[in-house]
Amino acid sequence: MSYPRRSALAAALAGAALLLTSLPASPAAAAPLRPVASVGAAAAAPAPVTTKPAVPKPLRDPRNIGVLVNKTHPLKPKSYVPKGHVRVQGQRLRAEPAAALKKMMRDAKASGARLVTVSGYRSYSTQKSLFARYTRAYGATYAARISARPGYSEHQTGLTMDVGAASGACRLGACLGNTKAGRWVAKNAWKYGYIVRYPKGQEKVAGYTYEPWHLRYVGVKISTAMKKGKIPTLEHYYGQVKRR
Ligand SMILES: [Zn+2]
Known part of the structure; x- marks a missing residue:
């Protein structure tokens, strides 16, 4: 597989692991998992974060302000009544x-x-x-x-x-x-x-x-x-x- 020549900036960014970007696709984007950068936009915006934060486990205790409640996660217990209001x-x-x-x-x-x-x-x-x-x-x-x-x-x-x-x-x-x-x-x-x-x-x-x-x-x-x-x-x- 051959890669198009990288710009100097793209080459510099290549060391920083995988870059996720919302920039429009350029010819350099044809190869997956390769950094994509256009000089103007990259200079204006800081390099995107390369690692995602760990995904927290859904909290199920309704006493917790972060509790997840939806159609598949009912309150536990379903009869829950908050203390005080x-x-x-x-x-x-x-x-x-x-x-x-x-x-x-x-x-x-x-x-x-x-x-x-x-x-x-x-x-x-x-x-x-x-x-x-x-x-x-x-x-x-x-x-x-x-x-x-x-x-x-x-x-x-x-x-x-x-x-x-x-x-x-x-x-x-x-x-x-x-x-x-x-x-x-x-x-x-x-x-x-x-x-x-x-x-x-x-x-x-x-x-x-x-x-x-x-x-x-x-x-x-x-x-x-x-x-x-x-x-x-x-x-x-x-x-x-x-x-x-
Ligand atoms: Zn409502």
Whole structure:
């Protein structure tokens, strides 16, 4: 197999193990697992990280702020009730996420994006009646795309809040993502330890359609790692899906 001549920079980078790059493919990219670099872009951006951080094991204890809850990872036990809660505009959360949310709402307001809380902690039995209501209204298949079965809802952890715009626009609607409030949340929630848990285009992975209002508290350590690593969902973070 013959390789095209490498540029001086590509040759210099070759020593640094495998380079992952989002640069457009060049003729030099024809051979797999070889560094690709174009002088301008490579000079402007730092060399990509060559080793991926170890993938953490999914946390299953709902007392842990990093717990993974989805359609294949129910709460353990399914009847879990968090200890203590704080109300934020009448909606319940555990103390740590409540403090973070209050700060986030203050900062959002200062930026001109007024947020309100829509739905926080929901017990197993509340979720049970909610899921039954959705099933009656939409049928079981669609109900499962938009709502969790009892024992499988992040709302039951006390770490999750559905938020909305103070104007009431696009309440629990995908169009919230296009409002000032929705855009502010998508851009800034991570700074407060929250993630938009069901991002656009991740239904197959996260299990639910796009929900720009559903904010899950994971703590700033995880939210920052996800932001910096461009990790779209908690499933990706916990290695439930192959990372790109
Ligand atoms: Zn929600």
